[in-house]
Amino acid sequence: MSARIKTKNVIVEMDGDEMTRVMWKMVKEKLLDPFIAINAEYYDLGLANRDITGDKVTFDAAHAAKKHGVAVKCATITPNAERVVEYTLKKEWNSPNGTIRAILDGTVFRCPILTSNIRPTVATWTKPIVVGRHAYGDVYKNTEYRIEGPGTASLVFTDASGSELSRQTIHEFTGPGIVQGIHNVDSSITAFARACFEFALEKKIDLWFGAKDTISKTYDGRFKAIFEQTYSREYREKFQSAGIGFSYTLIDDTIARIMRSEGGMLWACKNYDGDVFSDMVASSFGSLAMMTSVLVSPGGQMEFEAAHGTVQRHYYKHLKGEKTSTNSMALIFAWTGALRKRGTLDGTPEVVAFADALEKASIVTIEEGLMTGDLAKLSSPPPKKVCGTEEFIDEIARTLEKIRS
Ligand code: NAP
Ligand code: MG
Numbered sequence: 001m002s003a004r005i006k007t008k009n010v011i012v013e014m015d016g017d018e019m020t021r022v023m024w025k026m027v028k029e030k031l032l033d034p035f036i037a038i039n040a041e042y043y044d045l046g047l048a049n050r051d052i053t054g055d056k057v058t059f060d061a062a063h064a065a066k067k068h069g070v071a072v073k074c075a076t077i078t079p080n081a082e083r084v085v086e087y088t089l090k091k092e093w094n095s096p097n098g099t100i101r102a103i104l105d106g107t108v109f110r111c112p113i114l115t116s117n118i119r120p121t122v123a124t125w126t127k128p129i130v131v132g133r134h135a136y137g138d139v140y141k142n143t144e145y146r147i148e149g150p151g152t153a154s155l156v157f158t159d160a161s162g163s164e165l166s167r168q169t170i171h172e173f174t175g176p177g178i179v180q181g182i183h184n185v186d187s188s189i190t191a192f193a194r195a196c197f198e199f200a201l202e203k204k205i206d207l208w209f210g211a212k213d214t215i216s217k218t219y220d221g222r223f224k225a226i227f228e229q230t231y232s233r234e235y236r237e238k239f240q241s242a243g244i245g246f247s248y249t250l251i252d253d254t255i256a257r258i259m260r261s262e263g264g265m266l267w268a269c270k271n272y273d274g275d276v277f278s279d280m281v282a283s284s285f286g287s288l289a290m291m292t293s294v295l296v297s298p299g300g301q302m303e304f305e306a307a308h309g310t311v312q313r314h315y316y317k318h319l320k321g322e323k324t325s326t327n328s329m330a331l332i333f334a335w336t337g338a339l340r341k342r343g344t345l346d347g348t349p350e351v352v353a354f355a356d357a358l359e360k361a362s363i364v365t366i367e368e369g370l371m372t373g374d375l376a377k378l379s380s381p382p383p384k385k386v387c388g389t390e391e392f393i394d395e396i397a398r399t400l401e402k403i404r405s
Contacts, residue, residue, distance in 0.1 A: 005354050006037045008346040011338050012064045012303075013040040014096075016074030017047055018310035019389075022318060023328045024074045026390055030397045032335065035404070036354055041068065045096050047077045051089050058096045062103040069345060071303040072338040073100070074331070075310045101135035105188055106297035107195035108133040109266075110278045110307050112285035113292060113329055115366045117379050120263075121284040127264030129281050132199060133274025134192040135295060137184040140271055144180040153179040189223055191298040193230040196268040197246070199296070201238055207246045209268040210254030223270060224248055282307055287374040289327030294337055304337035306330030318389075325373035326389040332362055332396070361400035370395045 015024060032038060043061035050057055065071035077083055078095040101108070110131045120126075147153065153170040170179060200207040209227050211220040231239075231246050239246055249257065251273060258267060269277055282291035291307035307330060314326045336355040343351030366375065369384030376386045387395060 004035060004037050005350050007039050007339065007342055007351050008348055009342065010039055010041050010064075010068040010070075011342050012061060012068050012071035013038075013042045014045045014061045014065075014071060014073040014076075015042065016045055016076040016310060018075075018077065018312055018315035019318060019324070019326050020075040020306070020308075020310050020331060021046060022315070023326060023331055023389060023393070026393050027328055027332055027335065030393050031332065031358060031400065034397075035358075035400070036339070036351070038339075045074070045076050047079065047083070047087050047089070047093075050076075050093050050096070051087065054090070055093050055099070058093075058099045059103070062100040065100065065303050066104060066297070066299070066301055069299075069301045070338050070342045071301075072334050073097075073303055073305040075306060075308060077310055095140070098140050100303060101295060102141065104135075104295060104297040104299075104301055104303065105191060106135050106295040106301070106303070107192050107199075108135045108274065108293055108295050109199055110274075110282070110291055110293045112282060113290045113333060113363070114285065115363050117367055117369070117381065118286045118290070118375055119378070119380060120286070122259065124260065125263040125284060127262055128285070129258065129261075129263045130199070130203070130205070130266045131274055131278040131281055132192075132196045132266055132268045133278060134189070134269065134271045135274075136188040136192070136271070138182050138271040139180070142180050142182045144178065147173050147177045147179060149176060150174050155181070184219070184222070186222070186226065189226045190230060192268070193227045194234070195296055195298070196266060197230065197235040197239075200244060200246075200266045201235070201242055203266065204242055204244060206244050206265040207239075207268060208254060208258070208265050209246070209248050210251035210273075211248075211270055212251050214250060220270075227268070278307060286378055287327060289330050289372070289374055292330050292333040292337060302338075302341050304334040304341070306334050314389075324389045325386060325392075327372040327374050328389070328393055329362055329366075333359060357403050358396075358400060361403050362396050364403075365392070365396045365399045368399075 041064055043057055045058055076096045079089055079092045084092055112128050114128055151173050155168045155170055157166040158164050196207055211223045213221040213224045227248060282288045288308035293305050293307040295303040311326055314324045318324050336359050340352050340355040370387055371383050372392050373386055376383045
């Protein structure tokens with residue numbers, strides 16, 4: 001075996017929950033530690049530790065990511081009422097991803113991992129569809145209120161000097177109901193637009209953006225205006241010389257065009273659209289476990305993770321001692337993404353080469369017919385072996401040894 005490679009500057013490591021926490025440990029033990037010494041700053045974002053620290057650990061991890069520029073995150077539980085009981089929590093802590101996104105003010109890009117033997121469900125999608133998700137505001141930073149009886153809900157804005165500039169009635173309630181306030185800021189929408197234009201240029205792919213400005217003339221209208229202004233002021237010429245395009249359409253029309261397309265574009269989505277449609281795109285390209293995710297901040301900081309959650313159902317099987325077949329691909333690609341970025345920033349090509357080799361070993365393993373259950377039913381030709389969670393990681397380790405020797 002060749003000598004262990006070393007990373008130079010810090011990678012911020014955020015551990016998580018359930019099945020992904022189990023796989024996190026395996027990936028480190030079997031695919032990373034034997035080959036590479038990683039200078040990691042570890043934060044335990046597991047729910048138990050978030051509860052003990054009053055969620056301080058999440059804020060500390062996000063600030064560390066901002067400081068060091070490269071982070072890798074395991075999936076984490078966003079607690080709901082059931083989880084509060086399950087983990088005897090002090091409170092229903094906020095989504096860690098929401099907290100991290102608010103601090104980094106970034107854009108999330110999700111890109112499927114393609115292998116030659118897994119065909120997309122949408123047969124026309126022969127190229128990857130990258131989904132760019134605005135990761136600030138809207139319903140993820142909402143204020144909501146349960147209305148118990150008749151009354152008036154209003155939208156009020158008071159300027160910094162204390163004068164009320166606007167008051168509009170949202171609804172005159174005659175009985176119980178609900179109300180919600182959401183916001184966004186020009187600076188974040190502009191940063192989102194720029195991140196998307198830059199990402200499309202880097203990947204040399206078209207950029208599509210859709211919103212609902214016919215219904216939401218001010219809110220979604222502002223998104224549309226900022227994209228169009230940023231494009232014509234800063235990117236039109238660069239796009240023309242790169243031979244790529246930008247188009248804005250109503251979100252429903254965007255969906256219809258995406259479904260009929262061959263893929264190969266960056267699809268810029270508002271926060272909620274990105275949350276929902278990235279899962280749709282991921283499931284067409286195989287499995288949620290084949291979708292990678294990177295949060296890119298305007299300062300260039302990057303946080304890498306898998307797009308899927310903690311795979312709760314598999315974890316409960318694992319706890320009962322039953323065999324699981326959970327796919328670790330996106331989790332592995334989160335680590336390789338972070339290593340490649342770290343290596344590029346640090347000028348350590350051996351680290352970049354290791355990231356490339358580990359990705360290649362992972363893809364080759366699947367293309368040789370060794371895969372987890374989620375992919376088995378999609379594979380053509382059928383798999384040679386359906387692997388258990390740990391077994392799949394062991395197979396990748398074997399392929400990696402072969403590639404490196
Ligand atoms: P999930 O973890 O994404 O899993 C949903 C289903 O997708 C699984 O039950 C499984 O289907 C399939 N799946 C996802 N990842 C897979 C993998 N790596 N290998 C094989 N199959 C995979 O969503 P969830 O179970 O609804 O959510 C669990 C927890 O995750 C929640 O507490 C939620 O708060 C959290 N979450 C965290 C993040 C994040 O940190 N980024 C994102 C989303 C959700 P089958 O059961 O059919 O096999
Ligand atoms: Mg989602």
